[in-house]
Amino acid sequence: MSTDRRAAIVGVGYTPFSRDSGCSVLDLARAACADALSDAGLAHSDVDGVGSFMVMHDSVKCQAVATTLATGELRWSVDLDLGGQAPCHLVGLASSAIATGQADVVVLYRAMNGRSGPRVGTMTFDGPGAAWRYPIGYDAYLMYCAMWAQRFLAETGQGAEDLGAVAVAQRAYAFENERAVRRRPLTTADHASAPVVVSPYRADDCTVEVDGACALVVTSIERARDLRRPPVVVAAAEYRAGPRSGLDIGDHLLWDDYTRNYTSLLRDDLFGRAGVTPADVDVAEIYDCFSSTVLMGLEGLGFCGRGESGAFVRSGATALDGALPVNTHGGLLSEGYLHGMNTVCEAVLQVQGRGGARQAPRHEVCAVTSGALMDGSALVLTADR
């Protein structure tokens, strides 16, 4: 009988999230990877694959991290030049490596001094599209997501109160998450009374940049069954960049429809490969650099109808006792901006039943997304069933 080479995630690791880590990015990366390996019950010498991603050189490469982890030979290594589109994609790439025998134990991380060091929110993304944005003051990723949000809200008949519902719902989860950097209670009135940063966003519609790192470990399900944590099966992994996705990470001039992002494009393949429907999903962890991407993701993945996402959130459906708990860590809006790698780690904790006071009651099937606009990736993670 052949071994089961499907991939499973077997451990997660974190450093604290802070405004000023006082550590090098290399040290953050090393510490998070070491924590994830310890969580999985694996030795550093078991690692034969490392993967990560960075935006504009804001992190350290796998080679350096493997060196400081004192791994043995690497058989697989991937450094992606991507932002928040990357985390689920990296898990998919690692799963392929596991399935084809190119690697046995892969550690994936995202590490950065994103607050005290280079801040992605005010970074200039170079590339051929930059000439049409930065000189005119269209100069932050926040603005690009806001541009989509404005059209999305107008075309679907929703408004700023629907964005606020997302921020408020997620803050309630953050209250139960000691790692979250924004934990003070947030009401709808608080959200609405804050000044507009870039319309339609107010401060609580935006993620918060942090220093920190997180990591996870992927291996074969066969090996996973002998380890200390319940295996989290990678049931499906999808990456999508729509046609004419542009000239760089911020170029959306050739994208026709700002009301639909990559989630609409990958939905059918994602759920089809996993053999589930949106109705089977117990928990969703949806990439949320900004509140509007949660609404777009809920509609794009088919968890609710077009134009219904705001009402869905306001009804309490995404709360812990709702039909579909969403962003149980508080999201990037409240936990902090590790570019969605922390969103995948939260999904792992939920499927393993390790969510503590924020644990979803049903947690066999979890959908996760990475990315906001033209391109991105997603996973369906399941219990070993």
Added chain:
Amino acid sequence: MTSPTAGPVPDADTAPFLDALREHRIFLQRCTECGRVRFPPMPACPWCGATSATQITATGEGRVYSWVGVHRALTPGFEGEVPYTIATVDLREGARVFGRLEGPEPIEPGGAVSATFVDHDGWTELRFRPTDAFA
């Protein structure tokens, strides 16, 4: 007018457009194979891949597809500019561009706009202003 930035750095793909802007004209590429008009300027058609294109001069008329009102400057140099509006404008000829939109921030998409040209030191910026609806 003074500008917070040094303006776009031209390359072989973008120089014809930027040079035309200095003459207050909007050059767009039209694919000689499929006829699509594109922006940004690039070496091949993003719909059919054909590399040959002709230049057309756009009217500068278009409609606001979406917009953002920038109330807090996010890069140094723009503090004195806020609040300002950036619009995604669908030009009549079929291409989509970004530009500052003069006047009050829109409350809905779809408004008619026309181009205006702002000369800075060394470069010219394409902006838009609201206009009466065109045919």
